[in-house]
Amino acid sequence: MNNIYIKKSLLHFILIVGVVISLGPFYWMIVGATNPSGEVLSFPPTIVPGNYLLENLKNLSEAIPILKALFNSALIAVIFVGASLLVCSAAGYAFAKFKFKGSNVIFSSFLLAMMIPYQATIIPLFQIFGALDWINTYQAVILPQICYPFAIFLIRQNMKGIPDSMIEAARIDGAGEISIFFKLALPTMKPALAAVGIFLFTHQWNNFMWPLIVMTSSDKYTLPVALSTLAGLNSVDYGQLMLGTAISVLPIMVVFLFLQKHFVSGILGGSVKE
Amino acid sequence: MTSTTKRLEASKTKKGFITPKTAPYIFVLPALLLFLAFTVYPIIASFLLSFQTRISGVYSFTGLDNYIRLFSDPVFYKALGNTFIILLVQVPVMLFLAVILAVLLQSKLLNMKGFYRVSFFTPAITSLVAASIIFILLLNTDYGLVNYILTSIGMERVPWLSNGLWAKISLIMVTTWRWTGYNMVILLAGLQNIPHDLYEAASIDGASSIKKFFHITIPQLKPVLLFCFVLSTIGSFQLFDEPYNLTGGGPNNATLTITYYLYNQGFGYFDFGYASAIAYVIVLFIAVLSWLQFKVVKE
Numbered sequence: 365m366n367n368i369y370i371k372k373s374l375l376h377f378i379l380i381v382g383v384v385i386s387l388g389p390f391y392w393m394i395v396g397a398t399n400p401s402g403e404v405l406s407f408p409p410t411i412v413p414g415n416y417l418l419e420n421l422k423n424l425s426e427a428i429p430i431l432k433a434l435f436n437s438a439l440i441a442v443i444f445v446g447a448s449l450l451v452c453s454a455a456g457y458a459f460a461k462f463k464f465k466g467s468n469v470i471f472s473s474f475l476l477a478m479m480i481p482y483q484a485t486i487i488p489l490f491q492i493f494g495a496l497d498w499i500n501t502y503q504a505v506i507l508p509q510i511c512y513p514f515a516i517f518l519i520r521q522n523m524k525g526i527p528d529s530m531i532e533a534a535r536i537d538g539a540g541e542i543s544i545f546f547k548l549a550l551p552t553m554k555p556a557l558a559a560v561g562i563f564l565f566t567h568q569w570n571n572f573m574w575p576l577i578v579m580t581s582s583d584k585y586t587l588p589v590a591l592s593t594l595a596g597l598n599s600v601d602y603g604q605l606m607l608g609t610a611i612s613v614l615p616i617m618v619v620f621l622f623l624q625k626h627f628v629s630g631i632l633g634g635s636v637k638e
Numbered sequence: 639m640t641s642t643t644k645r646l647e648a649s650k651t652k653k654g655f656i657t658p659k660t661a662p663y664i665f666v667l668p669a670l671l672l673f674l675a676f677t678v679y680p681i682i683a684s685f686l687l688s689f690q691t692r693i694s695g696v697y698s699f700t701g702l703d704n705y706i707r708l709f710s711d712p713v714f715y716k717a718l719g720n721t722f723i724i725l726l727v728q729v730p731v732m733l734f735l736a737v738i739l740a741v742l743l744q745s746k747l748l749n750m751k752g753f754y755r756v757s758f759f760t761p762a763i764t765s766l767v768a769a770s771i772i773f774i775l776l777l778n779t780d781y782g783l784v785n786y787i788l789t790s791i792g793m794e795r796v797p798w799l800s801n802g803l804w805a806k807i808s809l810i811m812v813t814t815w816r817w818t819g820y821n822m823v824i825l826l827a828g829l830q831n832i833p834h835d836l837y838e839a840a841s842i843d844g845a846s847s848i849k850k851f852f853h854i855t856i857p858q859l860k861p862v863l864l865f866c867f868v869l870s871t872i873g874s875f876q877l878f879d880e881p882y883n884l885t886g887g888g889p890n891n892a893t894l895t896i897t898y899y900l901y902n903q904g905f906g907y908f909d910f911g912y913a914s915a916i917a918y919v920i921v922l923f924i925a926v927l928s929w930l931q932f933k934v935v936k937e
Contacts, residue, residue, distance in 0.1 A: 385815070449825075454668065455670075458663075461662075464662040467662065477673070483897050488680035489676065492781050507672070541657070541664075570763075570766065591765075612766045628823055
């Protein structure tokens with residue numbers, strides 16, 4: 365009995381240390397965001413939130429167009445998730461529920477593309493968007509990854525669960541292929557689509573290298589790019605830097621906390637069978 | 639029956655174009671077009687570009703010139719070396735931690751599993767830029783919290799970001815912080831698939847926990863571990879956000895990664911041909927390493 369108690373305490377102790385390391389930096393960020401710059405790097409460190417949040421926000425929005433960046437990030441992520449879910453679930457549905465010529469070749473090449481680092485594509489992509497005169501536009505950030513092979517793969521795995529007899533029955537009732545997809549396949553896939561959607565949202569929200577390359581004026585910066593330029597400024601106000609970081613992290617954390625069950629399954633999905 | 643057939647006939651004539659035969663093509667078409675335009679074409683174009691050099695504003699084929707230049711470029715070797723050092727240190731350390739955490743979280747003695755799982759996973763949803771910025775301040779040599787803790791327990795200040803060796807260590811720490819929970823979740827799923835009877839049989843044979851860990855858990859986890867290895871290896875070759883924001887590749891190129899070098903050549907000097915050659919070296923390395931890892935595990 366006693367032995368179990370000791371083991372249990374030791375287990376919790378190790379894990380709590382882990383939690384402090386994992387979450388500590390976030391807590392420290394929130395403290396920093398609500399305190400004046402000097403407090404962020406003071407000895408001994410300030411560990412309680414202050415009341416300097418509004419001042420930091422004012423300074424931050426004077427230094428960079430942070431609200432514009434928030435808007436850009438949200439707009440890009442929402443359009444991207446909508447478009448990608450539509451395109452990827454249509455493809456996933458076709459691979460799961462139809463036998464057609466070329467299906468294996470197309471599906472395998474999607475999977476193969478997952479192994480190729482996207483850096484191998486950025487220079488021609490930059491040239492394509494340059495030729496279209498689309499540098500510094502939302503579509504230049506959104507378009508390249510709408511066909512997201514991992515999402516197609518996950519949706520295909522889930523769509524396989526729809527019974528063929530259900531689709532057959534709808535056909536016999538005279539439903540067209542398009543309406544079977546929208547009125548039958550998609551609604552039954554809601555949980556899976558939510559998981560994949562959250563995954564895609566996080567991916568786009570945190571995306572950095574490509575927006576950094578393709579967005580050339582500060583009114584088009586997404587949050588990570590705006591933050592990166594803020595950190596690069598010479599005289600840095602740490603309170604405002606922490607606030608900017610918090611603004612980029614907190615929305616996604618809130619979404620995650622509410623939907624974490626779906627989220628984790630979205631990340632794991634078909635990659636590892638649960 | 640006849641009415642059903644009639645309706646079926648009616649739907650066929652009405653829908654004419656979209657039949658069960660043509661439907662899959664229509665459903666795949668948008669994805670396929672986007673894939674061809676923004677993945678396949680760039681991969682091919684980038685390959686062709688890697689054999690071209692811009693001479694007075696015009697790209698022309700110069701054969702292997704870019705690759706020859708690459709293999710005599712000391713900065714390229716430096717970036718490649720840095721990437722491998724980070725890969726060889728970071729990935730094993732991170733996967734070791736992830737396995738330990740996953741196994742601890744499986745313990746029957748433990749309550750609050752959900753809380754721990756969410757806590758460890760949270761860093762994985764943070765943008766790498768945000769994580770880098772938080773750590774720039776935490777690791778500040780003079781004022782950072784980490785050095786404050788070190789000096790208050792009587793240790794020396796560490797020049798985390800300003801010394802070549804320590805900058806590499808910082809980069810490894812930040813990536814480990816970001817990705818351990820992610821791998822832990824994948825490994826947890828893997829652990830749940832290990833049949834219980836294996837452990838029960840071992841317990842009856844009197845095996846210790848440590849023995850069970852090395853003789854059941856690790857071998858059973860092998861495919862999932864491999865999956866994590868491959869993902870992390872690919873990730874290491876793509877390391878860009880963290881060095882760009884944390885150290886700017888410095889000091890003295892000590893944290894310049896191969897992808898960062900690609901970015902510098904492509905978008906610092908707009909040397910697209912040379913940058914494409916670097917991209918293809920990355921592709922090649924990832925292909926070879928993934929293949930090797932699968933081969934090793936099959937043995």
